[in-house]
Amino acid sequence: MSARHQEHIAQALLKVAEPTPAKVRRTLNSLGYPDERIHGLKQDGKSTRFHLDLRENGGKLCEAGLAAGETTEVYTCAALAAGPFTVKTEEQP
Template sequence: MTRGPASTSASTRTGRVLVAVSLAALALSGCGSDEPNGGGSRGGPPGNASSKTSTAPSAEQAAFAAMLDKVARPCPPTDGVPSEPADRNPSGPTGKRPTGPADERSVPPGETPPTDPVEPGTPTGPETELNARDWCANVQHEQRIVQALQAVPEPTPAKVRKTLNGLGYIDERIHGLEQDGKATRFRLDLRESGGRLCEAGRAAGEETDVTVCAAPATGEFTVTGSGSSR
């Protein structure tokens, strides 16, 4: 009978241990319940993936960029840094200034050649605003656009848009598409890598004409200078 108190004391200690273990288990399960459901603040990876997706170019924009790169492949690279316009370098492959001496200019019969040096006029228009790559790419774009639009009978705005889309020019880069009598006028935003190239065109069958223009390097598309590339 003297073992009764010892058995009671051991049983009490065992009960206390079980209670402590149960409380610890409840505490651990309670910590897990603090995790937010669904897209909570701890969902870092999904949120980051979403933001990256929203800033990535669409397939259409990627195809447009690839087209611009392909068209300008024969042209000098700029790596985003504008170079000297082609017309400022008379010896360059795309320079348009005469290379002969000033005294070899043709003079009408019976007239005396001028003795004073003739000062060249100050360049104006897109040639003063476009870099060498843009000026070269302009020629490539002009040729392919004119060739395609000359084959379009009754060039309505819808037909012109479809033709330009077929060449790789996406809708967000086509501006000012409007009917002008039997012709259709349009402008193309061809800016890339800090360039300022744009084209202004008039689709009119065999009389189709496309001229080079310049736009701000960044920001909203507006034409700041225009002229003829021919």
């Protein structure tokens, strides 16, 4: 499931010229991810970092990403299973 999210998100973000937090949010929204699932949008130079909360039914799945044109990366992370969204670990490539 995580690989499907990663590929879907990365392909869409690769097409975003000048990936500002607003453009990244709009792109994620267009993929079906509502605002309440998008966290930590932060400009980092010419790129934008973000987290997606994909927790369901006690799961811990989340995705972390860096929207940066051709060097866009999306990777799996784990969040606390309950309570407010908090990233526990990130599995960067």
